[in-house]
Amino acid sequence: NAGVTQTPKFRVLKTGQSMTLLCAQDMNHEYMYWYRQDPGMGLRLIHYSVGEGTTAKGEVPDGYNVSRLKKQNFLLGLESAAPSQTSVYFCASSYRSRQGLNLEQFFGPGTRLTVL
């Protein structure tokens, strides 16, 4: 099992360009998440999905869109990149929570994005 994979691993964009980050998991997890991590800020939730075809906003959703057309894939899109979106992006997945309790999240290796 590959676990959670992310592509690309690195990317440099110019302001205003668009791109899509791909996350794939082979663990049959229901839930998937996109986080960004900035120095001193910890991980912040951008968007998440509790199942195929459903998405929801997290803590910092502005400037990002997501889609979950297949259970195993979760895409993060930047329509018009800004320097403030320079960050490390992590995708994660987990099983469906029981009784509202969160289970372990498994993370991908991250995508390092620089916006000039």
Added chain:
Amino acid sequence: RKEVEQDPGPFNVPEGATVAFNCTYSNSASQSFFWYRQDCRKEPKLLMSVYSSGNEDGRFTAQLNRASQYISLLIRDSKLSDSATYLCVVNMDTGRRALTFGSGTRLQVQP
């Protein structure tokens, strides 16, 4: 106030030392608590869950104090390989089914 607060460190300790980290959280309705470990330029990985009664996994002991809203992690007999950033993670019970991460405490174990 941050929802999950940690001392960023770094904690510099010699091999074999015992070190403890604390973390405070703001939402008293929080239900699930975890410690994750993150190595430099790597993804976070679950170290251990934190249960109300406290739990131990080898050299690592986690405790939860709901009344004071803090979580602790104790590492005994520190190894060089323990050097990493330790993230305190809480399910804030907002219905988001997502976790809230602290910004992490960096540990450097020195020979």
